Amino acid sequence: MATQRPAASESETKVPRTARGRQTLRKLLDAAAKEFGEKGFHDASISGITRRAGTALGSFYTYFDSKDEIFRALVKDMSGQVAAHAGEAVTPDLAPFEVERAALHAFLEFARDNKEIYRIIDEAEFVDPASFREHYETTAKRILERLKTGEASGTFRAGMDEAHAWAIMGMNVFLGLRYSVWDKGKDSDRIADLANALLRQGIGRN
Numbered sequence: 001m002a003t004q005r006p007a008a009s010e011s012e013t014k015v016p017r018t019a020r021g022r023q024t025l026r027k028l029l030d031a032a033a034k035e036f037g038e039k040g041f042h043d044a045s046i047s048g049i050t051r052r053a054g055t056a057l058g059s060f061y062t063y064f065d066s067k068d069e070i071f072r073a074l075v076k077d078m079s080g081q082v083a084a085h086a087g088e089a090v091t092p093d094l095a096p097f098e099v100e101r102a103a104l105h106a107f108l109e110f111a112r113d114n115k116e117i118y119r120i121i122d123e124a125e126f127v128d129p130a131s132f133r134e135h136y137e138t139t140a141k142r143i144l145e146r147l148k149t150g151e152a153s154g155t156f157r158a159g160m161d162e163a164h165a166w167a168i169m170g171m172n173v174f175l176g177l178r179y180s181v182w183d184k185g186k187d188s189d190r191i192a193d194l195a196n197a198l199l200r201q202g203i204g205r206n
Contacts, residue, residue: 014063025063027053032074037116041071041123068127075124075131078117083142085110096150100199103146104172105192111180112188118181140165147203157205164203171195 016022031052035044046067050057064070089106090099111117124132144165150156175195179186 016063021062024053024055024059027055028060028063028070029074029077032070033078033114033116033120036071036074036123037119040119041067041127046070071120071124072128072131074120075128075135078114078120079135079138081114082107082110082117082139086142090146096146096153096155097196097200097204099146099150100168101192101196103143104175104195105188107172108176108180108188108191111176112184115181118177136169140169143168150203154205156203160203168199171198 016025028049031049032044034052035048039048044067046060047057049070050060053059060070064073085106086103089102091102094102121132121135124135140162144160144162147156147160147164147168151158151160172195175191179191180188
């Protein structure tokens, strides 16, 4: 599945002023994902990133001051991609349980095509704990908003709580690890259906 990736957070990068600049920034971030994903933060290098991106070393320093800075930008960028893919999959016509299924399915597909996200996010816990925490807190917040919407519609049982959102997020994360990263042969539709059946039994309004 081809993905169209958004640019990184402006707070972590110098904002490109031209289409060519945006393209260069995108190349650097995509190259950084491969470099960090394959080698880990400590063994990855700026020169390795620029080689993968096919850009000059000077281009790197146009947008980032250090390896740490591009890593922080990458965590935010990948977190944004996850949100964007889920957002694209969730359409206004979907009922609450269908929303959760669509969001999980989108994540499974994204993780299958971008397996390096697991290593990058895991390393963020030690390289940049604030980014690590922000990734999960913002993801849980989006899920909780969906749960509250489902509760208000009468589809989900009353009392949807932040802990429900974290539980669902944990399920989704480990399903992605097992069936999109470790075993790419598994059917995303079947896994999403199975998880959705658990939700219907667990938080459905009886």
